[in-house]
Amino acid sequence: MRENDPSSKNKVGEIKEDEVKKIMKVKIETRGVVLKTDGEYILEKEGEKGLKQLEAELKRLGHPIKYREIETMAFYPAGLRALSLLAIKKTFNFDDEKIQEMGVVATKKSLIIKLFIRYFLSVQKVFFEEAPRIWQKHWTKGILTPLKLNEEKKYAILKLENFDLHPLYCSVYLPGYFSGILQMLIKTNKITAQETKCSFRGDEYHEYLLKWL
């Protein structure tokens, strides 16, 4: 089993120093909003005490984050985004379902998504025109490309290239995030999103299959 194998997602153990160093070496930057939505989620679910616990864990890892001081539109090291998720999972013993829910909730509170709402005219437009732009607004690296959209058969495939941050993010959090956006486009109670290809599993890129009923 590789170090970053997604199958490790069910294990909540100590975050190793080597792993932290490796994550923090990733040369990508992200908008503060992704960290901000993490902090807001924890504050709501675990309260002030929970938020302090989380900040203490990050401090212990050597990369303290003051969530309230994060600037929504500023750029931060992408490693912090991955560390934030790992610390949350470890501190609160969150399972994958909970991490995925964080992704869904983030879309509903994200300022960047709010800025894009004015372009949410149709599923087609959002997929083929706005999705790549939304990615670019968040990250300094990686290309999000829509591969297929079949509204009749109710599925879509997205491709994410050149983006290797952490499996917890790409395999668990991100499918939730895509689901959240899709909820704002399609009137349905049932949306599923899963990563069908992953660069951490030896694939060339990440691929996501989104389905709805």
Added chain:
Amino acid sequence: MAVRETKKEKISILLEDLASLESYARDLFGFFPNPVLLVSSSGIILEANPAFEKITGHKTEEIVGRPIEDFFEKEKMATLVEKSLSKGHIGGEEINLFDKNKNALPVSVSTMLRKNESGEVVGFFLGLFDLTNSKKAEENLRNAQAALTNILEDAEEARARAEEEKNKTRAIILNFTDGILVFNEKNRLALINPSAERLLNIKAKNIMNGSISELNNFSGLEPLTKALGTKFEEIFRKEISIKNDLILELSTVPVMVNKDKRLGTLVILHDVSRDKIIERMKSEFVSLAAHQLRTPLSAIKWTMKMLMEGDLGPISKEQREFIEKTYHSNERMIGLINDLLDLTRIEEGRYLYKPALSNFELMVEYVVNSYKEEAAKKKIKLEFKKTEGKLPSVRLDAEKIKLAIQNLIDNAVKYTPSGGLVTISLNYDKDKVELSVQDNGVGIPEDQQKRVFSKFFRGANVMRLDTEGSGLGLFITKNIIEAHGGKIWFESAKDRGSTFHFTLPVKTEFESFLKEF
């Protein structure tokens, strides 16, 4: 290099401005007290402000991404969405919003389209105004209005009923055969019915609103005004003579509200002229018949007496017994005739007593002694209990008082069986003397006690005993005692006996004594 630094600085400034703008937008959105939603053109909620979260009880993540119809009456909201998209806006449409607990909250909806820079419709803003309080106020107002309407209807109904009652009462009063006059709280005449007009020979229009003193000026009304007085004290069946052959029975009743507020006085005039004429004719007939009967009965009495005393020659023992029985029967008939004559005198108002200061005790003793022989014959013990001190002299008509005492003792002896006891007691205080006649005889049944002092009353139990009596004794006795200003009463229990009492006033004041003469 300097250029790059400048660009970085510019970007930094822009980011700061953006953060400020975000903070401002967030604060403004959060502050806004009315619920606001941003809805996509496909009807999905893209944004909700805290006021919407508060009113529904849902969190943002439970709201954003859900169809707008999930929170409202589906069909009505679908129409409103369609209307908003086609017209560009709607305003003040009422709809029910459902909160997390499925409670319906009345809200007013306004919408406004949102377009992007290309002019394409990206959705619409939807603002809500919570109508719960205004609906409640409206409902309260409606309830109050309904209650007020009910009250008004009730009041109108009550007024109509009161009016109807008033008309009925008025009709009754106007058509009443008795004369009715109503005086208001200021003792002025407020109503007079046609019967009263006829009886008093006066027109209502001439005397309406008149006071007693003003009514006194009208001829023929004087007996009425004199009887009423200025204070309108209660009167019960007082006879007044308006003119020859017109005798009215006058009664007054205070018209009260809540027992303590006097609204006026009701005066009732009942024409008893015909009754009086019949009564007088009856009395005259009885008087005439009694007088006519008494003369031959007296002749029979003296003839019997002469026979018994042998003035008309010797008679055998057997003849004497027959004559004695006839004599006693004749005596009873004379007694009955005398009672009837007393009755007619009482009814004609001719039973006036002739008072004189008398020794009441001696008078009682005299009557008691006259019954000793009869009591002894019946083996009844007759006791006379005098007072320890000396009784004061009492002004009385000796003949009538003797008759009253005689009637009471006679009844006691008559209705007490052999071996019984009759006790006559005297008592007095500074105001009155009292006589009590107690027996342990048959008593008076409770259901008949109210009629004891009525004319011709005889108890059902004594009638079965085959005793003699006219039923006039107690009526005459009561009239005698009351004519002296005294009182008479009794206690009785069937088969246990009766006690009759009467009192006579003792007048000590010389002036009051003189007034009587």
